Amino acid sequence: MVDASVAKRLVQAIIDNLPEPVPGKRPVHTIGIGVKGEFVASDVARTYCIAEHFKGQPVPVSVRFSNGLGGLEQHDGWSDVRGMATRFHLPDGRGTDLIATTLGEFFVRNVEDFFEFADVAKLEKYERRAWWRKLGDLLQLKVPPRNPYPNETVSVDAGALRYANRHRFAQLGIFQVSLIGAPVSYARASYHAVHTFWVTGSDGARRPVRFSWQPVAGVRNTDPKAVPRDKYLFEELKNRLRRWPARFMLMMTIGEAGDALDDPTKPWPGTRIRVVMGTLTLIKVAEDQEADGERISFNPCRLVPGIEVSADPILEARLGAYEVSREMRGGCPFRWR
Numbered sequence: 001m002v003d004a005s006v007a008k009r010l011v012q013a014i015i016d017n018l019p020e021p022v023p024g025k026r027p028v029h030t031i032g033i034g035v036k037g038e039f040v041a042s043d044v045a046r047t048y049c050i051a052e053h054f055k056g057q058p059v060p061v062s063v064r065f066s067n068g069l070g071g072l073e074q075h076d077g078w079s080d081v082r083g084m085a086t087r088f089h090l091p092d093g094r095g096t097d098l099i100a101t102t103l104g105e106f107f108v109r110n111v112e113d114f115f116e117f118a119d120v121a122k123l124e125k126y127e128r129r130a131w132w133r134k135l136g137d138l139l140q141l142k143v144p145p146r147n148p149y150p151n152e153t154v155s156v157d158a159g160a161l162r163y164a165n166r167h168r169f170a171q172l173g174i175f176q177v178s179l180i181g182a183p184v185s186y187a188r189a190s191y192h193a194v195h196t197f198w199v200t201g202s203d204g205a206r207r208p209v210r211f212s213w214q215p216v217a218g219v220r221n222t223d224p225k226a227v228p229r230d231k232y233l234f235e236e237l238k239n240r241l242r243r244w245p246a247r248f249m250l251m252m253t254i255g256e257a258g259d260a261l262d263d264p265t266k267p268w269p270g271t272r273i274r275v276v277m278g279t280l281t282l283i284k285v286a287e288d289q290e291a292d293g294e295r296i297s298f299n300p301c302r303l304v305p306g307i308e309v310s311a312d313p314i315l316e317a318r319l320g321a322y323e324v325s326r327e328m329r330g331g332c333p334f335r336w337r
């Protein structure tokens, strides 16, 4: 686990970049909605991972969908990373978490990168860039910044692009963020946990893996040319789940020799074996949003026997950072097991 002071500095670096203070709330992924559902592992899941939730019995889950931005404004229509944090509630009262976003790869490799990124990608005045300057960007093989949204006056995006233009490893993640768009529904996006985890199968074999959720309804974004509509995602989810449950497949990709095991900025080749580990059925939006959404404290390192963290420094840093943030906002205490 990273030093407690480093964990505090990580969270402070995020807070320093907020457009407004968010007391009692998450400094990123501030806007979110808690949902209840059930997970059932596939027949083959246990062969690959002996963790309790892959045994096959239905496991109750709590999911919090979120917009990636920090701040109290709910800009559903803006291009933004979306989050899907899932807690599997195990029969003995323990829980295990899986935190994922719509970003396929992260944009920094370690804590030092994160601090440099936070220094460069500061909130700054954001204006429409003249067409001739965009042309200049393209001629220099740089990605030009997007146009501002109505009423958008400040953003970290220009700084993030400057960072990406300087650091090749950051480009895949940051360029995805600028193009990611807005989903028509939280249930119509795919979400990736980006880090490598080690799983142990029923034969005792340990394998490096990466998890992602694929929506059974398919991925669909809003029209990027239309004027963005805000505050539709909660209502859409409530209406959708009133009519019919929404489903996600949990996919697990198995790494091979030579794949990056401790670097979340690096993708794995598309040819890797992917196993369906189970189906998540979302049943209803939680009635008590405080208890079943806002006060939950997810942590990517809350794991159970059968799944272990890799040596990914970002994953290690998140263990402490989420705990610091949880304490600051008064979330429910973290229990390791």
Ligand code: HEM
Pocket: 010, 011, 014, 025, 026, 027, 028, 029, 032, 064, 065, 066, 082, 083, 084, 085, 099, 100, 101, 106, 114, 192, 193, 194, 264, 296, 297, 298, 314, 317, 318, 321, 322, 325, 326, 329, 331
């Ligand atoms: C050094 C890197 C990172 C730092 C410092 C960081 C920091 C944070 C913090 C402080 C929170 C609020 C936690 C809370 O109060 O409960 C948070 C939430 C979140 N982060 Fe990260 N994060 C990092 C990397 C990532 C990565 C790689 C992912 C992608 C899988 C991710 C996805 C999320 C999501 C989905 C949430 C919202 C979880 C919820 O709904 O409770 N973060 N992050």
